[in-house]
Amino acid sequence: MSDKFYPYGRQQIDDDDIEAVVNVMKSDWLTQGPTIASFESDLASFLGVKEVVACTSGTAALHLAMLAAGLGKGDRVLTSPITFLSSANCARFVGADVGFVDVDPDTGLMNVHALETELKRDTTKIIKAVVPVHMGGQPVDMPRIYELTHGHGAYVVDDACHAIGASYEHEGKSYRVGGNPHCDMTVFSFHPVKHVAMGEGGAVTTDDSALAESLRLYRNHGMVKGKGVESESAYDSDGTINPWYYEMQVLGFNYRLTDFQAALGINQLKKLPQSLDKRRGIAQQYYRLLEKHFADGGVRALKSVPDRSHAYHLFVVKIDFERFGVTRGQVMNRLREKNIGTQVHYIPLYRQPYYRRCCSSEASEFPGAEAYYAQALSIPMYPNLTATDCEIIITELKKVLGGNR
Ligand SMILES: Cc1ncc(COP(=O)(O)O)c(C=O)c1O
Known part of the structure; x- marks a missing residue:
């Protein structure tokens, strides 16, 4: 830890x-x-x-x-x-x-x-x-x-x-x-x-x-x-x-x-160009580590679309929580105990009480957003994370998920 x-x-x-x-x-x-x-x-x-x-x-x-x-x-x-x-x-x-x-x-x-x-x-x-x-x-x-x-x-x-x-x-x-x-x-x-x-x-x-x-x-x-x-x-x-x-x-x-x-x-x-480079470097570390530790696809990064250069404000992974037999709340709490903060970006807006009242949209109308929301978790992403930090974060994530397999 x-x-x-x-x-x-x-x-x-x-x-x-x-x-x-x-x-x-x-x-x-x-x-x-x-x-x-x-x-x-x-x-x-x-x-x-x-x-x-x-x-x-x-x-x-x-x-x-x-x-x-x-x-x-x-x-x-x-x-x-x-x-x-x-x-x-x-x-x-x-x-x-x-x-x-x-x-x-x-x-x-x-x-x-x-x-x-x-x-x-x-x-x-x-x-x-x-x-x-x-x-x-x-x-x-x-x-x-x-x-x-x-x-x-x-x-x-x-x-x-x-x-x-x-x-x-x-x-x-x-x-x-x-x-x-x-x-x-x-x-x-x-x-x-x-x-x-x-x-x-x-x-x-x-x-x-x-x-x-x-x-x-x-x-x-x-x-x-x-x-x-x-x-x-x-x-x-x-x-x-x-x-x-x-x-x-x-x-x-x-x-x-x-x-x-x-x-x-x-x-x-x-300093933005350098900080973008750093964010992109961190993303590459994460891609490599996810490939190494979750080759079965249980944890995946979001898909990168060709011909688009990402600014990596966030690094969102999709976790098949059901497959790991653990809830997202449990994963977030256990990571927090290991000093790793995570967040969900975002709860679909049609699920917010205000928008349920004023838009009356049903979750079933948005299968893409529902599938995204079920698995999304943002892991740390900011310019001064080191390669060792990325290694620690993904290793702890693996431990937290592996404990329930
Ligand atoms: C996608 C998106 N739009 C708008 C905003 C609002 O920006 P601000 O917090 O500066 O009002 C945010 C802030 O987090 C955001 O993430």
Whole structure:
């Protein structure tokens, strides 16, 4: 047993990150200052996208995307049931309905055939947006989802909270998730378990400047100052805009990021390529160890789809608990006693009491998500895990499972 605790995910904050934050804390701008724009510009360069709108969380980013897309009551948004609550909640925040699209049980990714069926069924065209999720960091089939969804006249807002740095090939070209060729907006989270940790934080990326303008409006109370004001009372008698004048054009929110969070983000972004390499190296260790210790397939990694480069926010294994004669709860508790943290990503959203009440979907409609959920377990994945740590984790998993055979 290891004497250190391995959580399923954790941040890596170095001295240079702390220094970057402290420098901004000592400056004149704790919020609404220049570091936000620097962070947005660095992220835009990394992703190769025109516009980045930073905000307070991935959840806020999803909400802003729904607002900018103009969604509301009477509209319907489709998402995956295997995701965090926010991917669906954002639709409810604006009064839209939510529908779930089944996933491939071997990847946890949205099944594009199921999406096609849902869109075809929508003869009155109330589906106004699809929110596919790059589950765990593996990209979904963006080109196909975009083709189907745009063909239906709806927006694609991909939830890339797990997938900064992931990419996919399409017709001989490589595309970075969040670079926006096959979607309207992409959403990121900078929560500490994510690749870029900022305490809390999020961003929406888009190539559409009108959407970006709308995202910025909703981020800051729906308020406009200077250029863009509508009312005549904005102007002085000489036609210049009054310096004190501001106006609220829509019902917005305070979803502004602080400058010290942005400073942390800038520094974390610089280290993202190395941390992605480390995550990919750890995944290779796990693949090798699973092959060695569970050659019979009792424990398998999720399937990697060809031509997609995984960002490995999570490392999810599928365990045939029945075959081992042990429950998932027992496995998690016994691993915990060995200082190994695990988690289930995710309980299908249609099983949540709230969504049972407001969507009335039955688990039997989602055989892919049910099969995925029955066996999924996330084991530790973060950049400073060593090869020895991986060995300890898989050996302990084997002991915990083997004890009941
Ligand atoms: C897939 C997914 N979407 C959205 C979110 C929401 O992000 P945040 O926690 O920054 O609000 C998360 C957070 O865990 C997530 O995993």
